[in-house]
Amino acid sequence: MPDTFxxxxxxxxxxxxxxxxxxxxxxxxxxxxxxxxxxxWLLIENLYKHNKxxxxxxxxxxxxxxxxxxxxxxxxxxxELVVREGSPLDRRKVYLQLTPKGSEKYKDxxxxxxxxxxxxxxxxxxxxxxELTRILDVIYNxxx
Amino acid sequence: MPDTFxxxxxxxxxxxxxxxxxxxxxxxxxxxxxxxxxxxWLLIENLYKHNKxxxxxxxxxxxxxxxxxxxxxxxxxxxELVVREGSPLDRRKVYLQLTPKGSEKYKDxxxxxxxxxxxxxxxxxxxxxxELTRILDVIYNxxx
DNA sequence: TAGCAATAGTTGTTGTAGCAACTATATATT
DNA sequence: AATATATAGTTGCTACAACAACTATTGCTA
Numbered sequence: 112m113p114d115t116f117x118x119x120x121x122x123x124x125x126x127x128x129x130x131x132x133x134x135x136x137x138x139x140x141x142x143x144x145x146x147x148x149x150x151x152w153l154l155i156e157n158l159y160k161h162n163k164x165x166x167x168x169x170x171x172x173x174x175x176x177x178x179x180x181x182x183x184x185x186x187x188x189x190x191e192l193v194v195r196e197g198s199p200l201d202r203r204k205v206y207l208q209l210t211p212k213g214s215e216k217y218k219d220x221x222x223x224x225x226x227x228x229x230x231x232x233x234x235x236x237x238x239x240x241x242e243l244t245r246i247l248d249v250i251y252n253x254x255x
Numbered sequence: 256m257p258d259t260f261x262x263x264x265x266x267x268x269x270x271x272x273x274x275x276x277x278x279x280x281x282x283x284x285x286x287x288x289x290x291x292x293x294x295x296w297l298l299i300e301n302l303y304k305h306n307k308x309x310x311x312x313x314x315x316x317x318x319x320x321x322x323x324x325x326x327x328x329x330x331x332x333x334x335e336l337v338v339r340e341g342s343p344l345d346r347r348k349v350y351l352q353l354t355p356k357g358s359e360k361y362k363d364x365x366x367x368x369x370x371x372x373x374x375x376x377x378x379x380x381x382x383x384x385x386e387l388t389r390i391l392d393v394i395y396n397x398x399x
Numbered sequence: 400t401a402g403c404a405a406t407a408g409t410t411g412t413t414g415t416a417g418c419a420a421c422t423a424t425a426t427a428t429t
Numbered sequence: 430a431a432t433a434t435a436t437a438g439t440t441g442c443t444a445c446a447a448c449a450a451c452t453a454t455t456g457c458t459a
Contacts, residue, residue, distance in 0.1 A: 120372075121372075121375070121384075121387065121388075122273075122276060122297075122372075123297070123317070123318070124387075124388065124391050124392075124395075125269060125272065125273050125276075125391065126273060126318060127318035127395065128269065128391045128394055128395045129266075129269050129270060129273055130318055131318075131395055131398045132266060132269075132394070132398060134398075135398045135399065153266075153267070173267070174267070174270060174271035174274055174275075228264075228265075228266075230397055230398065230399070231265070231394045231397050231398060232394070232397070233393075233397045234393050234397065235390060235393055235394070239390050239393075240265070242386050242387075242390065243265065243386075243387065243390045243391075244265075244268065246379060246383050246386065246387045247268050247269065247272045247387075248268075249377075249378050249379055249383075250272055250276070250375050250376070250379070251268075251271065251272045251275055253374055253375050253376070253377045253378065254275045254276060254278075254279045254374070254375065255279065255374070
């Protein structure tokens with residue numbers, strides 16, 4: 112194990128990069144008056160792609176705590192972008208769905224997100240993407 | 256620009272990896288009764304390496320908002336790990352320093368951190384480290 | 400030098416992260 | 430069927446993130 116791994120704090124770099132991206136996204140949302148936060152967007156994106164899922168499933172998809180999902184959904188319900196619907200088969204479960212307004216929001220915001228993703232990758236190629244993915248996956252799976 | 260960059264959400268992976276690391280660190284701190292959070296550790300680590308710096312400088316070093324630093328320091332002061340000392344030359348400035356207890360905390364926790372860093376890098380080599388660093392740097396600098 | 404801009408830091412507020420404790424419902428065991 | 434256990438979700442609490450507004454200094458400039 113080379114010294115690099117011990118002395119060079121990758122954590123800082125990951126954290127700094129993520130914060131920078133998050134900040135950029137939020138400022139872009141704000142500048143375009145999308146009235147939404149980054150994490151609210153992440154949930155909407157997943158609800159669009161997986162119609163009618165539960166809090167738990169959404170939590171797994173987004174790597175969020177179920178309590179956090181529950182609270183963000185609360186805000187999205189207040190904004191009338193999401194509806195909760197209890198399952199008649201299992202009365203513990205609550206299915207989540209975008210409202211028409213929620214789907215519109217998704218379509219409205221998505222082009223911005225695509226642009227921002229492109230911005231991040233300027234100067235990098237397909238191989239870089241795969242490298243990053245590979246390394247992050249290894250690290251992720253190394254953690255007990 | 257290959258399609259990959261638009262359709263594959265790197266953000267999720269970065270976020271998931273970072274959360275996993277943070278969680279692992281926190282649980283390890285707790286299991287070893289270090290009575291400290293991950294971000295409190297990050298500040299202590301930087302204060303150990305850069306003696307007598309201001310809130311602002313510490314914020315830049317850690318990619319944290321100065322308000323966030325101010326509040327975390329408040330907690331560290333309460334724990335008697337850090338002292339604030341006003342600058343006589345520029346009365347707006349406040350210098351931060353680890354107390355002896357703070358330095359002890361650093362030395363006490365550091366071995367755990369080294370172990371955890373190693374754990375993350377199992378199965379990866381020096382080249383992987385440099386690749387990760389390079390790619391994250393490019394992304395970071397791409398963000399306006 | 401008076402006035403204004405810049406800098407350092409704090410406080411208020413909203414939102415996200417995660418643990419613990421709780422309710423309610425479903426499933427398994429006997 | 431009665432009890433125990435597991436699962437889905439909410440609420441309370443502490444901590445971090447970031448913007449806005451504020452105080453208190455310092456530096457700049459007309």
